[in-house]
Amino acid sequence: MSPMADATPFAYPADKDSVLLVTPEDYANCSTERPIQKFTDGHTQYKFNYSGPHYFISGVKEHCEKNEKLEVVVLADRSNHGNSSDANSPPSPAPASEESPPPPGMVEINPTPAPTAETPPPSVAASITMSLVSVAGAFAGSSLLLAF
Numbered sequence: 001m002s003p004m005a006d007a008t009p010f011a012y013p014a015d016k017d018s019v020l021l022v023t024p025e026d027y028a029n030c031s032t033e034r035p036i037q038k039f040t041d042g043h044t045q046y047k048f049n050y051s052g053p054h055y056f057i058s059g060v061k062e063h064c065e066k067n068e069k070l071e072v073v074v075l076a077d078r079s080n081h082g083n084s085s086d087a088n089s090p091p092s093p094a095p096a097s098e099e100s101p102p103p104p105g106m107v108e109i110n111p112t113p114a115p116t117a118e119t120p121p122p123s124v125a126a127s128i129t130m131s132l133v134s135v136a137g138a139f140a141g142s143s144l145l146l147a148f
Helices: 024-029 061-065 124-147
Strands: 007-011 019-022 037-039 043-047 052-058 069-074
Touching (some): 019 024, 019 043, 024 052, 052 061
Antiparallel strands (some): 019 037, 019 052, 052 069
8 A cells, every 4th residue: 555545525516616736736726727727626635645735726816815734745655664674774854945846546436425524623713702702701701790
């Protein structure tokens, strides 16, 4: 099995959006014109087959401009697992800073079922709001006790 077996699921309305794998420049500019790959099935499972950065944006430029984009950096496996003959060799050099796109045929996409809807955890803003309401309530309650 390849050490690059990790994958990331993307769920989106297939009739209204898509996911694009793009270059760093297109990621920075939310450019949807020249994607490396375009996914439109609504339930994309992207398998990482090479180390380095991977840039994803929404296929709808306005969504990307609202930060519907994701950068994933896959680190190379430098542990030499399963390679006992090289146990005494020095670690391999760090990858070059300039990444090239994956070789043709290296990206594997498998549609997956939609994730089940779960209640998201409360946001930090909601927690802060609840804390402020609790403090205000405690203050008001203690003020009432002091009045009697």
